[in-house]
Amino acid sequence: NFSPSAQEEWDKKYLELLYGLCADSNRYPHSLRQEVFQKVERQFMLGLRAKDPETRKKFFSIYHESLGKTLFARLHYIIQIQDWDALSDVFWLKQGLDLLLAILVEDQSITLAPNSARLPPLVASNYLPESSAMQHQIADVSEVPDASSLTFEGLIHKHA
Numbered sequence: 001n002f003s004p005s006a007q008e009e010w011d012k013k014y015l016e017l018l019y020g021l022c023a024d025s026n027r028y029p030h031s032l033r034q035e036v037f038q039k040v041e042r043q044f045m046l047g048l049r050a051k052d053p054e055t056r057k058k059f060f061s062i063y064h065e066s067l068g069k070t071l072f073a074r075l076h077y078i079i080q081i082q083d084w085d086a087l088s089d090v091f092w093l094k095q096g097l098d099l100l101l102a103i104l105v106e107d108q109s110i111t112l113a114p115n116s117a118r119l120p121p122l123v124a125s126n127y128l129p130e131s132s133a134m135q136h137q138i139a140d141v142s143e144v145p146d147a148s149s150l151t152f153e154g155l156i157h158k159h160a
Contacts, residue, residue, distance in 0.1 A: 008051070011046075011050070012050075012052070012055070014043075015046065015047050015050055015055055015059070018040060018043060018044060018047065019047065019055075019058055019059060019062070021033070021036050021040075022036055022037050022040075022044065022062055023058070023062055034066070037062070037066060041086075042083070042085070042086040043086070044059065044062075044063075045086040045087055045095075046086065047059030048060060048063065048087070048095050049087060049090050049095075060095075060098065060102075063099070064099065064102050067099065069103050070103070071100070071103065071110075074099055074100050074103060075100070077099070078096040078099060078100070082096075084096075
């Protein structure tokens with residue numbers, strides 16, 4: 001068994017070596033760095049949870065650069081492609097969220113692509129229908145609601 005300080009030093013040197021292999025664009029061609037990154041990705045993810053904030057930042061920048069820059073590409077990677085087992089003992093959603101937030105542009109709003117599915121809002125903002133039937137239906141709801149007496153509009157109004 002290693003002492004905690006020896007373990008930290010070992011981890012730091014290992015992460016520095018790994019970072020050097022994946023980040024040195026002057027020494028190694030991009031294709032080789034991508035291949036190495038894919039082979040050591042599980043170990044590389046340890047850099048995302050390093051204790052040193054600068055080390056985490058360096059590893060995150062490589063991770064960020066290796067992924068697509070669209071919201072769809074990032075979500076697809078985070079949810080479907082990435083194997084998060086290397087970070088299973090920590091709250092890995094933080095790394096996924098960081099990958100998403102890194103591509104957002106602060107002065108632009110998020111919009112749907114023109115070819116994406118669009119649904120009308122269930123209730124227009126600041127508008128509640130004045131339908132007496134819906135008001136009557138909501139008034140009839142008891143503490144223990146009967147599933148057959150609830151309407152879709154009533155549920156929308158109740159939770160709006």
